[in-house]
Amino acid sequence: MILTVTLNPALDLTYTVDALVPHTTHRVRSVAERAGGKGLNVARVLHAAGEPVLATGLLGGPTGAAVQTLAAAAGLPTAFVPIAAETRRTVSIVDGTDATGLWEPGPLVSADEWAGFVDRYADLLTVARVVTLSGSLPAGLPGDAYATLIRLARDRGVPAVLDTSGEPLRHGVAAGPDLIKPNADELAALLGPRPGVAAIRGLLETGCRAVVVSRGHRGLLAVTGAGSWQAAPPAAVTGNPTGAGDACVAALARGLRDRTPWPELLADAVALSAAAVAAPVAGAVDAEHYRAIRPHISVTPNDEGAPRDVQSHR
């Protein structure tokens, strides 16, 4: 089973309106509700691919109960830990032009609740073959919360994939995850602007075992102890890029579990990301697109001598 951790999930509401005009009133044409949060997207992609998965994290209040209900309705096995404060909502207002996002601040988690989660997580690790740690931390959690979870996974021999940003990423890297998956912006925040492969390789020396940088339609750059590769789709896919990174994490987690060789694993991750862009909703993948594109992903060893620009052009 792959364990997905979502510490700051959300009730994700998508409102369709004719056109968003500030300071007027809008009739919402349709409302779509999803169990949101990056880790839940990872779980949904794995579940859709037929992989055994268990989604854990923190949920509270009526909004948390709604997330639980939606996850159950989607068939996702879950083991969330209750908190007193209310889980946040994220509202996306979609009109004919583009989406407008509203992100609630999220709950405040107490030290006791965090300790309770860590205990539960340690129990779940005993039956996990890989763990993914995705997204932001809610208020009240220490900046090294993911570092704590990574160390527990290491102690139990469970590979950990970390997909976060800022301080939680910085602390997490130092705890030695098996894989981090920053995008170009997150990597730049960690290493400074336009880091080359040599700078990325420096992260491996701090304990992190592999860095897979997602670069939008340019695909992935992987820097690992076993070598470095670039993997790219044959052409840019048009669609909804939200959730593409989560589909990538799903593929990477599956590959770590199966000890898939890096070139094959990266090709799979690029194909599943592209299939997520082709699907209209975050956390879904277009299975037909995945099968069609999978044989056409190019994976090339990276010239390790020359520093390269990993900035996304997306």
Add this chain to the structure above:
Amino acid sequence: MILTVTLNPALDLTYTVDALVPHTTHRVRSVAERAGGKGLNVARVLHAAGEPVLATGLLGGPTGAAVQTLAAAAGLPTAFVPIAAETRRTVSIVDGTDATGLWEPGPLVSADEWAGFVDRYADLLTVARVVTLSGSLPAGLPGDAYATLIRLARDRGVPAVLDTSGEPLRHGVAAGPDLIKPNADELAALLGPRPGVAAIRGLLETGCRAVVVSRGHRGLLAVTGAGSWQAAPPAAVTGNPTGAGDACVAALARGLRDRTPWPELLADAVALSAAAVAAPVAGAVDAEHYRAIRPHISVTPNDEGAPRDVQSHR
């Protein structure tokens, strides 16, 4: 006890953002949750004034449960009837300039659920001294839903106050409510543009016993079998006009219960409306403002011969 009916309540979310910019993402600074819907505002105003009140209507799903929880937290006695479909949300995004509204479409109510509500309502009428019927109808209800509720109230000798618009108002008027409280736009939709007192008086002949037209800062125009009056505050109040009409309905319901003479009742309704504008949140009134302004409301008999323009200049 005053019974307030809210057939299409809402979980009312107010998001504070720095500035709403379409097609960008916003961190919400603060989230305020309220049990929303015009009838719930009426109930809240009455409850704050120390009047015995009972809020009924239809609630469904997790969002309905959240409305129930918030109403209970506000100390409101409630007797809502459950429905299968989910209660709507209304989202107000407040930035430095003004509010932007997003109104979910609301639930679909089945014929059985409506019949169940009518039974429950008939039971509650036996202990009600006045009933208020406020707001829009959810999908699935017949256009004459309020007419049905008004006839049941008449049969039991319970005065009914109707505050709605469009087809439900048209049907409701024909059922003979004791009072309707249209605003200028709602009245124009019923009678044509800029109706005079003579046209309003025509409504009394169709069975309605009194018409109180709310005209924003110009106050109220009342046309009743006992005479016609205009009631106005001494000066325009600045603040949040949302909920002022509901505070007016609360005062009118209380006055009908107590058989308060019309001039006094209208002065009270104008003062309570102004106190609602002065309070920042819909469904709340500024009690100090109410006491200060109450003695200064002017009530003048209306010259019944001359048709008057009742269009609000707000």
